[in-house]
Amino acid sequence: MTGAGRDGHLVVIDMQDVFADPGSEWATPRFAEIVPTVRALVDAFAPAVTFTRFVAPAEPAGAWRDYYARWPFALVEPDSPIYDVVPGIARPAPRWTRRRSPSGARTSPPGSAPRRWCWPGSRPTAACSPRPRRGDAGVRVQVVSDACAGVDDPSHEAALHVMGLYGPLVEVVDAKTLLG
Numbered sequence: 001m002t003g004a005g006r007d008g009h010l011v012v013i014d015m016q017d018v019f020a021d022p023g024s025e026w027a028t029p030r031f032a033e034i035v036p037t038v039r040a041l042v043d044a045f046a047p048a049v050t051f052t053r054f055v056a057p058a059e060p061a062g063a064w065r066d067y068y069a070r071w072p073f074a075l076v077e078p079d080s081p082i083y084d085v086v087p088g089i090a091r092p093a094p095r096w097t098r099r100r101s102p103s104g105a106r107t108s109p110p111g112s113a114p115r116r117w118c119w120p121g122s123r124p125t126a127a128c129s130p131r132p133r134r135g136d137a138g139v140r141v142q143v144v145s146d147a148c149a150g151v152d153d154p155s156h157e158a159a160l161h162v163m164g165l166y167g168p169l170v171e172v173v174d175a176k177t178l179l180g
Contacts, residue, residue: 038147040179041147141170
């Protein structure tokens with residue numbers, strides 16, 4: 001048992017200013033709406049929570065060169081404020097991992113077994129396959145639908161639908177059911 005008697009581990013993906021700031025080129029329109037839900041999940045699962053931070057590569061390679069030619073604002077140092085986690089989400093001594101591409105690579109620390117995912121989505125994440133990688137490893141994953149935000153409502157619904165197709169490895173749930 002971890003965090004308030006919850007079973008499993010919560011992975012909070014990319015709850016960063018680059019996706020939250022309405023002035024950002026990667027702004028996720030409903031990001032602000034999910035912050036209270038994500039905060040409640042973090043509180044319920046603490047200390048069994050890992051946060052990911054998307055950061056752009058120092059030197060994009062291959063097709064990523066064209067991608068970052070379109071989004072050059074993102075080619076900043078990993079400690080740039082645009083990559084900060086939004087205030088009020090992270091609790092003391094969180095575990096962190098960085099993602100250098102929107103593919104989902106490196107989304108959990110070595111040796112962990114996350115079972116719950118909080119996926120806010122973002123412009124780059126929504127553009128990629130939304131299948132959580134841990135499902136590929138046989139780990140049961142729950143995606144919390146009301147703790148996610150997409151680039152628009154149809155994309156959000158489509159991403160949740162596609163993730164649900166990976167059941168029973170991936171299950172789409174809402175926060176109320178999960179915290180129930």
